[in-house]
Amino acid sequence: MSALNRIWLALFFLGYLVAGATGRVEETTLALLASMEDSVKFTIGITGFLAFWSGLLKIAEQAGLTQKIARALHPLLRRLFPRLPANSPALGAMTLSLAANLLGLSHAATPLGIKAMRELEKINPTPGEVSDEMAVYLALILGGISFVPSTIIAVRSQAGSVQPSVVIIPILIASTIGTIVALLTHFVIKKTRKERRR
Amino acid sequence: MNTLSVWAIPLFILVVLVCGEYKGVKVYETFIQGAGEGLKTGFQLLPYFLAIFGALAVFKTSGALNFFCRMAAPLATFLRIPEEILPLGLIKPLSGSGTIGFMADLTRKHGPDSRLGIMASIIAGGSETTFYVLSVYLGAAGITRPKHLVGMGLLGDLTAFCVAVLIAQWFQIG
Numbered sequence: 001m002s003a004l005n006r007i008w009l010a011l012f013f014l015g016y017l018v019a020g021a022t023g024r025v026e027e028t029t030l031a032l033l034a035s036m037e038d039s040v041k042f043t044i045g046i047t048g049f050l051a052f053w054s055g056l057l058k059i060a061e062q063a064g065l066t067q068k069i070a071r072a073l074h075p076l077l078r079r080l081f082p083r084l085p086a087n088s089p090a091l092g093a094m095t096l097s098l099a100a101n102l103l104g105l106s107h108a109a110t111p112l113g114i115k116a117m118r119e120l121e122k123i124n125p126t127p128g129e130v131s132d133e134m135a136v137y138l139a140l141i142l143g144g145i146s147f148v149p150s151t152i153i154a155v156r157s158q159a160g161s162v163q164p165s166v167v168i169i170p171i172l173i174a175s176t177i178g179t180i181v182a183l184l185t186h187f188v189i190k191k192t193r194k195e196r197r198r
Numbered sequence: 199m200n201t202l203s204v205w206a207i208p209l210f211i212l213v214v215l216v217c218g219e220y221k222g223v224k225v226y227e228t229f230i231q232g233a234g235e236g237l238k239t240g241f242q243l244l245p246y247f248l249a250i251f252g253a254l255a256v257f258k259t260s261g262a263l264n265f266f267c268r269m270a271a272p273l274a275t276f277l278r279i280p281e282e283i284l285p286l287g288l289i290k291p292l293s294g295s296g297t298i299g300f301m302a303d304l305t306r307k308h309g310p311d312s313r314l315g316i317m318a319s320i321i322a323g324g325s326e327t328t329f330y331v332l333s334v335y336l337g338a339a340g341i342t343r344p345k346h347l348v349g350m351g352l353l354g355d356l357t358a359f360c361v362a363v364l365i366a367q368w369f370q371i372g
Contacts (some may be wrong), residue, residue, distance in 0.1 A: 002291050003292055003329075004293050004296065005253035006248065007289070008253055011253035011254070011256060011257045012253055012256055013358075014262050015253070015256035015257040015259075015260040015262045016256065016260065017260075017262070017313055018260040018261050018262040018265060019256070019259070019261070019262075021330070022260070022261050024259065024260055024261060027259055028255075028256055028259045028260045028315070031229060031255040031256065031258070032252055032255050032256050032259075032260075034255065035248075035251040035252045035254070035255035036248060036251075036252065038251055039244060039247040039248045039251045039252070040244065041249055042247055042302065043240060043241060043243055046211040046240060046243070047236075047237060047240025047241060047243075048240075050236050050237075050239055050240040051233040051234075051236035051237040051239075051240060052233060052236070052300075053229065053236065054232045054233055054235055054236025054237075054239060055228070055229035055231070055232035055233030055236060056210075056211060056214050056215075056229065056232070057214075057232060058228050058229065058232025058233075058235070059214050059215065059218040059225050059228045059229055059232065060214045060217070060218070060222055061232075062218065062221075062223045062228055063214070063217045063218040063220075063221040063223050063368035064221060065214070065217060066227040066272075078294075101332060103269075104356055106239075107235070107239075110334065113334075113335055113338075114334070114335065114338040114360075117335050117336070117338045117339040118338060120339065121340065121341070125337075127283065128340065128341060128342075129341065129343065129345070130336070130341055130343070130344065130345045130347060134282060134336075134339070135345075135346075135347060135350070137348060138332070138335060138336075138347055138350075138351070139351075139354070141326060141331055141335065141356055142325065142326045142328055142331055142332075142350070142351045142354055142355075143299075143325065143326065144323075144324070144325045144326035144358075146323075147206070148207065148210055148299070149323035151298055152301070152319050152322055152323040153299075153311075155298060155301060155302045155319075156305060156310040156319055158302075159302065159305040159306045159309075159310040159315070160309070160310060161305075161310035161311050161315075162311060163200070163203075163204065163311065164310070165203050165204055165207050165307070166200055166204065166208055166311075166316075167203065167205045167316060167319040167320055167323065168203040168206045168207075168257075169202050169203045169206075170203075170250065170316075170320045170362070170365045170366075170369065171320050171323035171324055172325075173318070173324075173361060173365065174320050174321075174324035174358040174361040174362045174365065175323070175324050175325060176352040176360065177357055177361050178324060178325050178355065178357045178358030178361070179354065181353055181354055181357040182350050182351065182353060182354030182357075185346075185349070185350045185353050185354070186350050189346045189350070
């Protein structure tokens, strides 16, 4: 990710450039050194919550909660992918991966997502190019809808929030609207492309 | 809305435990195993926090951030958003861990329950990391040209950002 490389470098470079110009080099370096201990403390602070949550999710996984949510998602996904038969492996893989994302199972979600993409490529009418199904599926993934954003809650709680979980519903609203807009964007672009071809 | 948010975690815990017990899962042993894995995930975040907190410490203490904020202030005032939130919106589609680091910095500086802290929390959780997801998922299928998907993802990010700002404007804790 080259943009990230440049941004990170620029933060240090511009930072010390300004520090040099304003005579605050010493202070700046002290702040940098302090940030190192701070990072370790902060990581330890949020790791407790993350580990607890991860233990809970393991139980959910073994109890078959992912499959249960996948089954609930199935009717909705069939509408979004009308070209795929109900028992197609691609549809199955996509439902499972979206269920894992909803549950916040980040370990399981990426491998499942990769499997879904490979299944979609197998039935891609234009191999090597983004298919309609891939675009719709990725719009859902990019929307990032999740029941419990555990990392955000861990960070808020570590920062001393009196109500760390108060943002759950707002996050759900923001990600749902974001997902809908991404889906609409795809459908509008698809439609204008078809019309241009006529 | 707040009551529902507050009950989300306890409900989730209870549902998972009851379902697990019902399905014959050894809840305690499974929890220990999963928590061990989670511990690793937590510590894997450390390099990212080091990178982000370090760079931000330099950028802030030197006065460069103030300078940047003063330059961005007219745009932020025009959009009616706090200027401190702009960099978070820029880093959001690029790096997930970077976003968490940035959000952590904002919540600690301004307070997690302040308007800015709430805004940062909603933005950080409101969408996936567009460029990361696209490169991993499309790469897995062997597709090199993302077509309109970058635009689609970024528009989704922008929407989630705006919704987050709007919600945080009238949000009240307590």
